[in-house]
Amino acid sequence: MARLLYIDALRGFAILLVVMGHLIQYNANEWYSHPIFNLIYSFHMPLFFFISGLAQYLSEVKMPLFGIKVVGKYLWRRVLMLTVPFLVWTVMVPCFFMNLKDVHINFGQYWFLNALLLVCIVHAVGRLAFQWKYGMLLILLLGIALLAGMVVTHKYIFFFAVIFEMGYYFQKYDIVNRLPIDIYSILGVAFLLLVGYYHFGEGHMDTSNIWISSIVSILASTSLTFLFKELEVKEMKMIRPLAFIGSYTLGIYVCHYYFIRSLNLDWLFGINNIMVQGITLLLIAIFFSLCCVGIQLFVEPLKIFNGLLYGKWKYKVTK
Numbered sequence: 001m002a003r004l005l006y007i008d009a010l011r012g013f014a015i016l017l018v019v020m021g022h023l024i025q026y027n028a029n030e031w032y033s034h035p036i037f038n039l040i041y042s043f044h045m046p047l048f049f050f051i052s053g054l055a056q057y058l059s060e061v062k063m064p065l066f067g068i069k070v071v072g073k074y075l076w077r078r079v080l081m082l083t084v085p086f087l088v089w090t091v092m093v094p095c096f097f098m099n100l101k102d103v104h105i106n107f108g109q110y111w112f113l114n115a116l117l118l119v120c121i122v123h124a125v126g127r128l129a130f131q132w133k134y135g136m137l138l139i140l141l142l143g144i145a146l147l148a149g150m151v152v153t154h155k156y157i158f159f160f161a162v163i164f165e166m167g168y169y170f171q172k173y174d175i176v177n178r179l180p181i182d183i184y185s186i187l188g189v190a191f192l193l194l195v196g197y198y199h200f201g202e203g204h205m206d207t208s209n210i211w212i213s214s215i216v217s218i219l220a221s222t223s224l225t226f227l228f229k230e231l232e233v234k235e236m237k238m239i240r241p242l243a244f245i246g247s248y249t250l251g252i253y254v255c256h257y258y259f260i261r262s263l264n265l266d267w268l269f270g271i272n273n274i275m276v277q278g279i280t281l282l283l284i285a286i287f288f289s290l291c292c293v294g295i296q297l298f299v300e301p302l303k304i305f306n307g308l309l310y311g312k313w314k315y316k317v318t319k
Helices: 005-027 035-041 044-062 068-097 111-129 135-152 157-172 181-197 210-233 239-246 249-260 274-299 303-310
Strands: none
Touching (some): 005 035, 005 044, 005 210, 005 239, 035 044, 035 274, 044 111, 068 111, 157 210, 181 210, 239 249, 249 274, 249 303, 274 303
16 A cells, blocks of 8 residues: 555654754753744644554555454554664663663653554554454453553553544544535634643643643644645645655654754754744754664665664565
């Protein structure tokens, strides 16, 4: 099944936001109150889960999650794609580049991979539950698993699971083409009106903004999906470069930290001009992302390393 250009482009847009956000986080004083940072963090990670839901439906068109055997194969592949790179980049890569005495293992740095794995497990087992006579018991256990996941992965894991399913059904029922443009215009305007009320907060576990974040994320995810679909239909030149970046999203996500930490942007945040800061951050994000893509392209022919580092494993085609 061919990849959809606008979904890859949306991925590319989202990963550039991730890199920009981390550039601010690692360089700006009081980064949590920076307006560009708050704009990005109001929706960018839920957008990734929404996109993952879109892609999940497309993958199920090719291999429906029906039966324990198929679900088991699907979950095993998700472990290879997400958990293996998580462990390699969290534990092995830092040990390779640093003196063992100086290594600081941060299991929270790549939290998205663990959260996405948990959401995929919930989705797959949920699909299986509706095929089983004891399905309600299984759904109850899934609820407990989500609550546990809030403790071990991320505070928003329940919402991430919801927006993942929204993306799944958004694609399944082709909503992007069914709703009139006026509806998406209203959603976009509502996002612009509400996003100013979001504030990240000084602490990572600040949950005071979870409701506004949830609403803003849904508005942004749906309106941006429509926007990128329209950009593809109108064959805008920016779509293909973004789609190229988007096809290497995981590689950029795991690798970009090493570039960001080597950079000092005190001079940039000393400029009292948000427009200049935003354009500069975007250009740096594009450059770093392309560097990460270059590294992944170099590794691609080395099948074992491509699997370990980027979760790209070759599977036997079965009928």
